[in-house]
Amino acid sequence: MRYSGFRVIKEALTGHKGWKPVWRDPEPKAHYDIVVIGGGGHGLATAHYLSKVYGHRNVAVVEKGWIGGGNVGRNTTIVRSNYMLDGNEPFYEFSMKLWEGLEQDLNYNAMMSQRGILNLFHTDGQRDAYTRRGNAMILHGADAELLDADQVRKEHPYLNFDDARFPIKGGLAQRRGGTARHDAVAWGFARSADSHGVDIIQNCEVTGLRIENGKCLGVETSKGFIGANKVGCAVAGNSGRVMNMAGMRLPIESHVLQAFVSEGLKPVLPSVITYGAGHFYVSQSDKGGLVFGGDIDGYNTYAQRGNLPVVEDVCEGGVSLMPMIGRSRLLRMWGGVMDMSMDGSPIIDRTPVEGLYFNGGWCYGGFKATPASGYCFAHLLAQDEPHSTATAYRFDRFRTGRMIDEKGVGNQPNLH
Template sequence: MPFALLKYGLSSDYPAEVDLPAPKELKPSYDVVIIGGGGHGLATAYYLAKYHGVTNVAVLEKSYLGGGNTARNTAVIRSNYLTSEGVRFYAESVKLFRNLSNEFDFNIMYSERGQLTLAHTDSTVRAFRQRAEVNRHFGGRTEMIDRQQIRELVPALNLDPGHLPVLAGLWHIDGATARHDAVAWGYAKEAAKRGVEIHQLTEVQDFVVENGRVTALKTNRGTVQCGCAVQAIAGYSSLLMNKLGIRAPIHSYPLQAMVTQPFKPFLDPLVSSSALHCYVQQTGRGEVVIGGGSDPYPLYNTRSTLDLKEGLLAHAIEMFPFLANAKLMRQWAGITDMTPDYSPIMGRSPLANYYLDAGWGTWGFKATPICGWTMAELVANGGRTPALIEPFALERFSTFRQVNEMGATAASH
């Protein structure tokens, strides 16, 4: 048997599936160029190829696939937002996430665990009641629960941290996690199978604009012409938009998180507290993930800092006191592109054939499937905006029709 395996492994006919083709030269032109090889860009390419038959597509990534915010988040999936527009949008994303492993024939490790958000004041309890009603009305599974129900869900949780006793909780049944790099690779391999070209280490440095259209993109590997372009570069969104003269109220901030040593399973739901500015979850490997709000100053840097670590761990210990004895294993940061109303910017830009996927703040990973689906529909239909993303148009800031999701996150920003 060992000799047969060795012979099989060394055979030139070894039938291993290659997820991505070998690197190749850029073609002179493409129908669609997608800037950014993270989850959103790859999802857009996949849905364009599979459901719209648009395969002359190039995804340009300045680093490696999924190496930006896709690899630097805490992999939370949920739809318990504040506005009807937000709930409808993210509820559709949850539905798509549930079937991705089957669609890719590739395990993204989707795990529906529920999310518990703690209320420490009477005003928060009232706000959560309204939020639960909005969620139920627009397709999310969310309800209010009391202290006894919280104690049964999370026995290890301290219900009386300092001067902020837990009064109630918002229980979001649809809360889940998935393996973030598996999501990116699943979209990448399925897009590549359908003819999409994926070019890593290819940075877009400038544009050629003629008559209000982007006709070509200048990269570190040469210039390519395009029928249209889609921008999906998360925290660096405003930098490329500035090159095109597109004004948008985006400011980028680092967002940090960390993990402890692994423990035996003790925490199934995702637990968060906006009063303590902290959320905690346990991974399938037993590590405890701890995250909070963005850094208080704009910066394009994915470094970690001691001051945030100290403050965040203090709040995590208030929620789960035994973590005081845990060893911290890793700490990292992403770059979040925040808008004034904490909602994304999706759809058309002032340039006729340049489409925006920006302003995601801390919501980007959980929107990956529905963002790809709607951006692909936008491109394939020649710029006709899908109804689901009409509220997120750039023009809302000049017409004062913001979609206010401030406070929808587990930790304030």
Template sequence: MPFSLLKYGLNKDYPFEQNADLPAPSALKSHYDVVIIGGGGHGVATAYYLAKYHGITNVAVLEKGYLGGGNTARNTAVIRSNYLTSEGVKFYSESVKLFQGLSNEFDFNIMYSRRGQLTLAHSDAAVRGFRQRTEVNKHFGGKTELIDPQQIRELVPTLNMNPADQPVLAGLWHIDGATARHDAVAWGYAKGATQRGVELHQLTEVTGVTVEQGKVTGVETNRGKVSCGCVVQAVAGMSSVVAAMAGIRMPITTYPLQAMVTQPVKPFLDPLVSSPALHCYVQQTGRGELVFGGGSDPYPLYSTRSTMDLKESLLAHAVELFPFMANMRLMRQWGGLTDMTSDYSPIMGLSPVDNYYLDAGWGTWGFKSTPICGKTMAELVATGKVPELIEPFAMSRFDTFRQVNEMGATAASH
């Protein structure tokens, strides 16, 4: 095998795709069947599935910045399905399955790495919650187990089993926990969509939405007006702002979410390790960097700045989990915007405006839902019927009091 691989790599005649880049910028057309606001993972995934599986190619993806430059570029790339509710587990389990085959589907390496996620329980109440969560996951397709302290030591020998005087009593071991390159996912979807005729317009900001007699008819941009048959909104932390242009008031509050990464070291940590009690999670990338993340900032703000307060508190908890990390150097710190709903579940599907579709409320779990979100939103646009998988996430649930409560399902509880 090594000799064959070397022979393939040195062969001047091996297959090479000449047109691997995205198409050059072009003028906006006056009309599109579908306009997608937001050129992040969700936006380009929806465009991809519309083109590939439904034959809808007169589509424009409008991005005010650059491809995947919003929350898609500002996350920690965790993929998992170990949620609390049956609705959440079924939805994210389908996303995990799609992630596993994306590299082959794109013919483009997204660097998917199945590593497992370990969530720590520091109290009897947490253990009881993990036991229930395990059974829900098993029943609805997730691969999750409850493991004891000895099994945790074997998985992560370097872990401090008594961080901050809160002994580790058990662990939620999610076998399907994984990571992937977030920018590669966005580029893979964008490449597949544009090859099929979808237009991607970067540096194109939507400044208004035209609604006539309760139905969307077009959008206004910094490059002119465009008429359309329908609009899909996929703008993450700016969901409330963009929806307001169409006269829609969203049950969403936006908070900053920060993360940071160290300089690279030799590999020692394979699983993703999180502690909801300490509001901290740690993973090591394929390049050897250690990524730290935690809960959102405790105040609403439309800003992606980073803060010293968060850095100090988050790193203090990380050092409690892995004391030897105190000697490591931090390389960079960044922030994103989380669009949080009151029940910590997304808002997907129809809106009060006809032909205006919502993809919002993702909070801290938007990246991991990218493939299944794109697939279901494309099905909704193409057929006009809400897929069964996303019916529970309709915005109308807040009027009927049928919330899908995922509070505490994050790796670091908010």
């Protein structure tokens, strides 16, 4: 069923009786060409591109809970491609371009809003660093614009410009960045994959990987064994648990990131804004709530909840940047579990087990990567070689010293 304006009018005139569930609820078959573990954004995107671009229809996505219930439904919805390093920027710019055409590709309203993102800087050194990053982005075909304090003031007069300790000196803007409705992204990918024949199997937990003679034959699940020629694992947050079933230790720790929403306000924030002197990023949802977050809690955890010191730190950052939000009340806060990798960058690669492929280590930047991650993982699964924009995301980069460390803090996952 395609969505269109005509369809909406027709349904409105006939009592909305024509809408149907947009994906099936199939029982697993005994064998698939490709099984993707994890029905989150990345797993569903992988299934979409596998079926639509690479022509693989005999594909299943197995999900422990319900689709859209994990990190794809927990993030702060920001989309951007403002990275600096060679291994990263082409990939994220590829993702940005996929975002720009996503709704047409999926025939689904993902509420993609290119309202722009602004990274503020507060010192001369930070201006130099942002200038360099902006130039790197432009060299890779992305857009970047360096604003001085007056230009920022014109667009965002409510910011705390003349703070004694951290005055705002300007910002690096990416106008094509913005936000997308995170749930709709999961639903749109699921609907499209399903319509191309992919089986989306919910409430089906993977309990083991059947590996014989170094080859992966399929997955043991709570709904029985499902055979597969190839198995792709896209369960970021729980990568350590699933890959442990294959006897692998990963360059990853699991950490919790908290996110927050205020009560609904009238429109006050025209774009996404990040604070350069503390860790705080914020946008305003279409419902009016301020959606914001900050640092991870910083210790290993699989609990989807955090602790109060980080709540305090995030709120302090927000109030020092934009004092006007000091009187808005917090509506909800929650946590999601992140794969924090050893260099802050992801992994899309084969594993030592034949037929087993891995996608993870997204730290807390996985949402913006969703379309390209799915595209590149589908490419790897279909063609057995990395996509041209994801060649650096290898397991062995840690062994060979080819880390992609945007922040330059080394192998300390809680600092990335």
